[in-house]
Amino acid sequence: MRVTVLAGGVGGARFVRGLRAALEGSDAEITVVINTGDDLWLSGVRLQPDIDSILYALAGVNDTERGWGRAGETERVSAELREWGSGWPWFTLGDLDLGTHLARTGWLREGLTYSQIAGRLGSRWPIGVRLLPMTDTEVDTQVVVEDGARMHFQEWWTRHRATLPARAFENPGIEAAVPAPGVVEAITAADVVVLAPSNPVVSIGPILTVPGIREALAEATRVVGISPIVGGKVVRGMADACLTAIGVETSAVAVARHYGRRADGGVLDTWLVAQEDADLAPALAADGWDVRVGPLWMSDLEHSAALARAAITL
Amino acid sequence: MRVTVLAGGVGGARFVRGLRAALEGSDAEITVVINTGDDLWLSGVRLQPDIDSILYALAGVNDTERGWGRAGETERVSAELREWGSGWPWFTLGDLDLGTHLARTGWLREGLTYSQIAGRLGSRWPIGVRLLPMTDTEVDTQVVVEDGARMHFQEWWTRHRATLPARAFENPGIEAAVPAPGVVEAITAADVVVLAPSNPVVSIGPILTVPGIREALAEATRVVGISPIVGGKVVRGMADACLTAIGVETSAVAVARHYGRRADGGVLDTWLVAQEDADLAPALAADGWDVRVGPLWMSDLEHSAALARAAITL
Numbered sequence: 001m002r003v004t005v006l007a008g009g010v011g012g013a014r015f016v017r018g019l020r021a022a023l024e025g026s027d028a029e030i031t032v033v034i035n036t037g038d039d040l041w042l043s044g045v046r047l048q049p050d051i052d053s054i055l056y057a058l059a060g061v062n063d064t065e066r067g068w069g070r071a072g073e074t075e076r077v078s079a080e081l082r083e084w085g086s087g088w089p090w091f092t093l094g095d096l097d098l099g100t101h102l103a104r105t106g107w108l109r110e111g112l113t114y115s116q117i118a119g120r121l122g123s124r125w126p127i128g129v130r131l132l133p134m135t136d137t138e139v140d141t142q143v144v145v146e147d148g149a150r151m152h153f154q155e156w157w158t159r160h161r162a163t164l165p166a167r168a169f170e171n172p173g174i175e176a177a178v179p180a181p182g183v184v185e186a187i188t189a190a191d192v193v194v195l196a197p198s199n200p201v202v203s204i205g206p207i208l209t210v211p212g213i214r215e216a217l218a219e220a221t222r223v224v225g226i227s228p229i230v231g232g233k234v235v236r237g238m239a240d241a242c243l244t245a246i247g248v249e250t251s252a253v254a255v256a257r258h259y260g261r262r263a264d265g266g267v268l269d270t271w272l273v274a275q276e277d278a279d280l281a282p283a284l285a286a287d288g289w290d291v292r293v294g295p296l297w298m299s300d301l302e303h304s305a306a307l308a309r310a311a312i313t314l
Numbered sequence: 315m316r317v318t319v320l321a322g323g324v325g326g327a328r329f330v331r332g333l334r335a336a337l338e339g340s341d342a343e344i345t346v347v348i349n350t351g352d353d354l355w356l357s358g359v360r361l362q363p364d365i366d367s368i369l370y371a372l373a374g375v376n377d378t379e380r381g382w383g384r385a386g387e388t389e390r391v392s393a394e395l396r397e398w399g400s401g402w403p404w405f406t407l408g409d410l411d412l413g414t415h416l417a418r419t420g421w422l423r424e425g426l427t428y429s430q431i432a433g434r435l436g437s438r439w440p441i442g443v444r445l446l447p448m449t450d451t452e453v454d455t456q457v458v459v460e461d462g463a464r465m466h467f468q469e470w471w472t473r474h475r476a477t478l479p480a481r482a483f484e485n486p487g488i489e490a491a492v493p494a495p496g497v498v499e500a501i502t503a504a505d506v507v508v509l510a511p512s513n514p515v516v517s518i519g520p521i522l523t524v525p526g527i528r529e530a531l532a533e534a535t536r537v538v539g540i541s542p543i544v545g546g547k548v549v550r551g552m553a554d555a556c557l558t559a560i561g562v563e564t565s566a567v568a569v570a571r572h573y574g575r576r577a578d579g580g581v582l583d584t585w586l587v588a589q590e591d592a593d594l595a596p597a598l599a600a601d602g603w604d605v606r607v608g609p610l611w612m613s614d615l616e617h618s619a620a621l622a623r624a625a626i627t628l
Contacts, residue, residue: 044359044419074390080413083438086420095409098416099394105358106400124397 001028003312004186006134007196008035008203009050010067011228011236011298013057015196018304020058020128022312031130031186033213035198036114037141037171037206038153043087045101046108049154050203051118051133052100059125070096090159115180132186134207137177141202144168153202162238166245171206179212187216192312195225195268197235197296200255201242208267217267224270224311225259227252230296231276252277253284261289272296272311315342317626318500320448321510322349322517323364324381325542325550325612327371329510332618333626334372334442345444345500347527349512350428351455351485351520352467357401359415360422363468364517365432365447366414373439384410404473429494446500448521451491455516458482467516476552480559485520493526501530506626509539509582511549511610514569515556522581531581538584538625539573541566544610545590566591570598570605577602586610586625 003023005016016032023030035050056062056070063071073094081087093101100121107117113136122131141153144167156164187193198204208214217223229252234240240250248258252273260266271289273281274296281291294310297303317337319330330346337344349364370376370384377385387408395401407415414435421431427450436445455467458481470478501507512518522528531537543566548554554564562572566587574580585603587595588610595605608624611617 041423042420043416044421044423045416046358076388076390076409077413077416080410081417084413084417084434086413086417095390096394098412099391099398099400102357102359102391102395102412103398103400106356107358109355109358120398 001026001312002031002186002190003028003192003194004031004033004190005194005196006033006035006198006204006207007050007054008198009053010057011198012050012196012203013054013062014298014304015194015226015308016054016129017057017301018298018306019194019308019312021301021305022308029130030128031132031182031190033132033134033183033186033207034118035203035207036133036135037139037174038157038202039138040140040152040154042091043081043093045098045105047093047101048104048114048133051121051131052097055100055121055125055127055131058127058129061125069094073097088155088159091154113180115182130182130186132182133180134183134213135177135210136180137173139171139174139177139206139210141206142170142172144170157202157238162241166241168245169201169205169242171209174206174209175211177210179210179216184212184216187213188219191221193217193220193223194308194311195223195259197226197228197298199237199239199242200228200248200258201239201246204259214267218262222270223262223268224272225256225268226272226294226307226311227255227274227277227296229255229277230274235296235298251280253280256284256289256291261287263288272307315340315626316345316500316504317342317506317508318345318347318504319508319510320347320512320518320521321364321368322512323367324371325512326364326510326517327368327376328612328618329508329512329540329622330368330443331371331615332612332620333508333622335615335619336622336626343444344442345446345496345504347446347448347497347500347521348432349517349521350447350449351453351488352471352516353452354454354466354468356405357395357407359412359419361407361415362418362428362447365435365445366411369414369435369439369441369445372441372443375439383408387411402469402473405468427494429496432494444496444500446496447494448497448527449491449524450494451487453485453488453491453520453524455520456484456486458484471516471552476555480555482559483515483519483556485523488520488523489525491524493524493530498526498530501527502533505535507531507534507537508622508625509537509573511540511542511612513551513553513556514542514562514572515553515560518573528581532576536584537576537582538586539570539582540586540608540621540625541569541588541591541610543569543591544588549610549612565594567594567598570603575601575603586621 143156457470
């Protein structure tokens with residue numbers, strides 16, 4: 001069995017860990033196509049927050065208390081960077097995490113592509129999952145705020161905690177991007193493609209915007225989406241602020257309609273909602289949707305595995 | 315009074331600290347034109363060993379026990395880089411030192427030149443000395459070893475401890491380099507220019523090879539050189555291995571002749587040798603050299619200041 005997941009950072013990581021657990025012992029192949037829209041250059045090195053979050057979580061070296069970064073992290077270098085006035089004082093780069101950024105940036109200088117680098121990153125630990133960036137092209141996410149000013153997504157997200165009302169999210173240059181090698185095939189050859197319960201706007205959104213990926217999804221065997229909204233609230237993160245900016249209500253139904261059914265030119269065949277949203281299912285079903293109710297709370301590995309099992313065995 | 319020093323790393327740093335002490339309380343201006351020929355890219359960041367050695371020594375944050383790098387250094391990031399197989403396992407990047415490299419590389423990405431970056435680096439601490447890279451162009455030092463193989467100077471120096479017999483030192487691309495802004499003026503406008511007792515081949519050598527610097531020295535008011543050789547031995551480092559490679563004997567006389575008198579098309583007016591080499595002075599004097607005997611052992615700050623005083627008040 002081949003399963004391909006489109007995913008962002010922390011929510012995606014949790015789902016993929018569950019999926020790996022659910023498929024343990026089988027000869028299933030798991031590929032994760034990861035958002036790189038919030039990558040950035042900082043203090044001379046290239047950061048790929050979503051790739052690293054998924055890598056660290058799969059390797060079991062992530063900081064589960066804090067919810068991001070490496071466990072046992074220190075900040076020796078960041079303290080120096082603040083002294084130099086380099087980077088963003090509100091954005092800490094851990095020392096262990098910097099090891100990843102430096103290695104990646106060194107490989108970039110040697111001419112490796114992002115997908116080659118993802119392969120190297122993924123081979124340090126026996127993670128049992130293939131990691132693919134959505135594209136080898138550098139894509140940015142800019143946030144346009146109310147006064148028309150623009151800032152990098154990380155500034156809006158991490159510094160301002162998504163509290164500045166956003167007018168738009170833009171990915172300058174993405175129209176010239178192409179899917180990374182292996183991405184289209186991973187989507188079209190999979191038995192099932194899953195849209196992880198990641199941020200629909202800034203995680204899944206950029207993946208779907210890379211030219212060629214929607215076309216690949218149109219050829220996929222089956223595409224299942226998992227609602228990142230439970231009971232009208234985001235499960236984690238601040239996706240509601242992003243949804244509001246693009247005029248989408250924070251509800252499991254509105255996000256489904258935002259993605260759209262494949263039969264109507266969208267990307268999904270099936271939409272998985274939580275028990276809390278079971279009463280919304282009939283409205284979608286009336287529009288022809290295949291809506292299922294599943295165990296959406298990924299509170300621990302067992303629950304994440306149950307969700308993954310529900311998603312792939314629908 | 316304006317003093318300009320051409321210098322490499324550790325020996326240059328020691329001399330400049332002495333010079334600053336010798337001129338303390340005066341309104342003298344000290345400029346150091348620093349070798350950048352052994353700079354390198356490693357794990358995605360730009361290293362400038364000689365600039366950093368001089369900066370750290372002048373700021374008093376250098377590791378005096380070990381003789382290089384920052385005091386109180388740790389190696390968290392380097393341990394990660396080894397796990398990633400990035401960089402050189404025999405070349406450790408300290409965490410505090412990496413802060414400098416990351417800040418520098420970030421500024422390079424922002425479009426700053428190396429001389430602008432040297433200005434920023436030099437403004438963190440009140441070092442009282444202007445730091446200038448010899449050039450804003452990236453210049454490399456390659457070592458050609460006996461079997462014709464080439465390696466980066468740092469590999470030959472740090473990994474092989476200069477034990478592989480060298481056939482030549484080359485600076486590919488240096489013929490296209492130009493002196494960094496301010497370098498030519500710092501040389502021509504100085505009351506005295508001092509060639510620090512640094513490695514004549516791989517520290518002072520690249521500086522003199524940058525097109526335009528010899529021409530500037532030809533117009534200088536006075537140029538004094540300090541022998542890096544005392545009693546037929548290098549004071550520190552492994553300059554003898556470098557001198558041998560270019561066919562120059564490890565002696566205070568041979569190095570003087572290698573630099574040459576300005577009157578004969580070389581770069582020096584005056585050559586300062588140690589008491590131990592006083593017996594060599596007549597041979598040089600017979601060739602028309604202005605040779606002086608001075609206190610060349612920079613064993614502590616007081617001795618370094620005495621040497622600097624001797625060099626600038628000849």
